[in-house]
Amino acid sequence: MPSAESPKLSRRRWITTTSGVIAAGLVKTQADAIQLIAQEAPTDPTKVPGRLVSEIGSRAPGEQPKRLIRAPALSSSSRTPLADLMGTITPADLHFERHHAGIPEIRFEDHELLVHGMVERPMVFRMSELMRYPQVSRIRFLECSGNGGGVYNRERMPTEVTVQALDGLLSTSEWTGVAVSTILREVGVRPGANWVLAEGGDSAVMSRSVPLEKVMKDSILAYGQNGERIRPEQGYPLRLFNPGYEGNTSVKWLRRIEVTDQPTHTRDETSKYTDPLGDGTVRQFSLVMDAKSVITFPSYPYVLPDKGWWEIRGLAWSGRGRITRVEVSTDGGRNWSDAALEGPILDKSTVRFRHLFEWNGRDTVILSRATDETGYVQPTVEQLWEARGIRTSYHQNHQRAWKIARTGEVTFGLGDLV
Amino acid sequence: MSQLSNWGADVEKLFVASLVVVILMAACTDMSETSYSGQVTSAEIAMPGTELGLPVNAPDRFDFGVEASEQRVAMWDIDVRPDGLGLPEGNGSVQEGRNIYNVHCIACHGPTGTEGPNDRLVDSEQWEDVPTTRTVGNYWPYATTLYDYIRKAMPQLTPGILTADEVYAVIAYVLWMNEIVSEDAVMDSETLPAVVMPARDKFVMDDRVGGAGIVR
Incomplete structure (x- = not known):
């Protein structure tokens, strides 16, 4: 606001506003004066006609949440600003990205989906044809299984890391499209089929094998996201969406589904997205995202300005069903309290949790842990190290801790308290 | 009905939901599909193995796409x-x-x-x-x-x-x-x-x- 005011700072206003306080030594620079004027005389919106309607809405000038880009490259990602968001739905333009060869330009009219393999009738569908099939919509989270990879290594545990940088490969949308089961009913799956291969139309021709049972159960050929057509970054005009599965399997720019009796063992399900467990084995097809929660407020780099009542807020989700419980600790994990869950609590979607606490102004550590409907409890990092060793790169769903220093500064991790 | 317990202690929501379920169950006896938050949404064909059913009046085939030729499959496979x-x-x-x-x-x-x-x-x-x-x-x-x-x-x-x-x-x-x-x-x-x-x-x-x- 002060900077917006500066071009209009008239000589008269400058003199009348500043003369007294300059004498008193309160204003030393023009910037101080601008600050003072902005505080004393805000624009009165009841005295100025507002702007007119527009075809496309925009965010308030002071509210510009942005995705975080680590390194611009063909194979790269951008992360959702979790700390800036409320509720559970991610605005489509802030949904995280993970591309393996950039974003292809595909025209709606040109795109086709081939469904073949162990089927009675191999078929090709144009987008307009797919959209004629009965339409379903589901609110579901999507998370890259590499999310949280930055806080697993015992030797390199950062403290000055935002929740966006840490866990921003998570977003939630209402996905709209045609059920995969509807299309497979149309082509007729032959006996003996067990898997499907889903292939994208980007220049990586990214492909993943998904169990047939899964895609029949609840997967969607999605062409809509939060009420509009899917954006190019999310696979326009068509993506596979596998609820609760690691994001990479929800193949974007989907152009082909092959029904098979066995997985294809593509590059992204062998050399990537697999988990060396430390006992000489590598876990493959670890597709379901286990239950997880993360505190989004307060988190680094927020500084609590004073002690007193604060509401801890965050998100919890599970790829195995509904979240049934989120607990919060405000003393480094010694005691836990049930957080309030904001309904509706949906299957394989994020739920917003909140927990009111009175900060006494001393050093402390806050944590959250989620439980899902299978009874699974979000583990500690030590439990994951014990179960999987320290060299896995995916599925790091362990409890997240934030340290609140007496200065009010919030940093990642347990600090030296625990 | 077990999903209803997930809806928490919001009595009003529970009441309305129960009412909807009762009305829908009275209207369609052949309904088994539950989806989303456990709400019964519409009368659907019970397809084994899927939570995303089809409307009861859906035909056996819609035939909106076209059959893929062998050449077409070979080109993309x-x-x-x-x-x-x-x-x-x-x-x-x-x-x-x-x-x-x-x-x-x-x-x-x-x-x-x-x-x-x-x-x-x-x-x-x-x-x-x-x-x-x-x-x-x-x-x-x-x-x-x-x-x-x-x-x-x-x-x-x-x-x-x-x-x-x-x-x-x-x-x-x-x-x-x-x-x-x-x-x-x-x-x-x-x-x-x-x-x-x-x-x-x-x-x-x-x-x-x-x-x-x-x-x-």
């Missing part, structure tokens, strides 16, 4: 499986592969496949408990994956330009650099699936199941 299904005609040797590699691959993967800047391809050192690198030589479980991937996605800036012979050749060269095949090896649709990758038996299916007290 480019994946290659570990048993060799999908491999095309053609062949390539280690020697031929060296030339292909030095033209198309060296800039991103380095002169010996170890320098980067993109993925390291070569490490013939095998591992016991955990890999320190994840290369073709010590991590990739199937040699056929090289064909599936290189044919469609490499070189990164000009994907798909290599001929079938060139893809076989560059695979032979990468496998030789990893000390998996001999210098006189020739890769084709018979020899490539027969290559046994050192890490193959290390791969196991996911055994995570969810549930109380289980961390895997």
Whole structure:
């Protein structure tokens, strides 16, 4: 606001506003004066006609949440600003990205989906044809299984890391499209089929094998996201969406589904997205995202300005069903309290949790842990190290801790308290 | 009905929901489908194994798409499986592969496949408990994956330009650099699936199941 005011700072206003306080030594620079004027005389919106309607809405000038880009490259990602968001739905333009060869330009009219393999009738569908099939919509989270990879290594545990940088490969949308089961009913799956291969139309021709049972159960050929057509970054005009599965399997720019009796063992399900467990084995097809929660407020780099009542807020989700419980600790994990869950609590979607606490102004550590409907409890990092060793790169769903220093500064991790 | 317990203690919501369920159940006796938050949404065909049912009046087939011709399927069906299904005609040797590699691959993967800047391809050192690198030589479980991937996605800036012979050749060269095949090896649709990758038996299916007290 002060900077917006500066071009209009008239000589008269400058003199009348500043003369007294300059004498008193309160204003030393023009910037101080601008600050003072902005505080004393805000624009009165009841005295100025507002702007007119527009075809496309925009965010308030002071509210510009942005995705975080680590390194611009063909194979790269951008992360959702979790700390800036409320509720559970991610605005489509802030949904995280993970591309393996950039974003292809595909025209709606040109795109086709081939469904073949162990089927009675191999078929090709144009987008307009797919959209004629009965339409379903589901609110579901999507998370890259590499999310949280930055806080697993015992030797390199950062403290000055935002929740966006840490866990921003998570977003939630209402996905709209045609059920995969509807299309497979149309082509007729032959006996003996067990898997499907889903292939994208980007220049990586990214492909993943998904169990047939899964895609029949609840997967969607999605062409809509939060009420509009899917954006190019999310696979326009068509993506596979596998609820609760690691994001990479929800193949974007989907152009082909092959029904098979066995997985294809593509590059992204062998050399990537697999988990060396430390006992000489590598876990493959670890597709379901286990239950997880993360505190989004307060988190680094927020500084609590004073002690007193604060509401801890965050998100919890599970790829195995509904979240049934989120607990919060405000003393480094010694005691836990049930957080309030904001309904509706949906299957394989994020739920917003909140927990009111009175900060006494001393050093402390806050944590959250989620439980899902299978009874699974979000583990500690030590439990994951014990179960999987320290060299896995995916599925790091362990409890997240934030340290609140007496200065009010919030940093990642347990600090030296625990 | 058990899902209703997830709706929490909001009595009003529960009351309204129960009312909706009762009304819908009275209206349609043949309804079993529950979805979303456990609400009964509409009368749907109960399809086994799916939560996304079809409207009860849906026809056996809609026939909105068109049948795919054999040529069309052949044009797009480019994946290659570990048993060799999908491999095309053609062949390539280690020697031929060296030339292909030095033209198309060296800039991103380095002169010996170890320098980067993109993925390291070569490490013939095998591992016991955990890999320190994840290369073709010590991590990739199937040699056929090289064909599936290189044919469609490499070189990164000009994907798909290599001929079938060139893809076989560059695979032979990468496998030789990893000390998996001999210098006189020739890769084709018979020899490539027969290559046994050192890490193959290390791969196991996911055994995570969810549930109380289980961390895997």
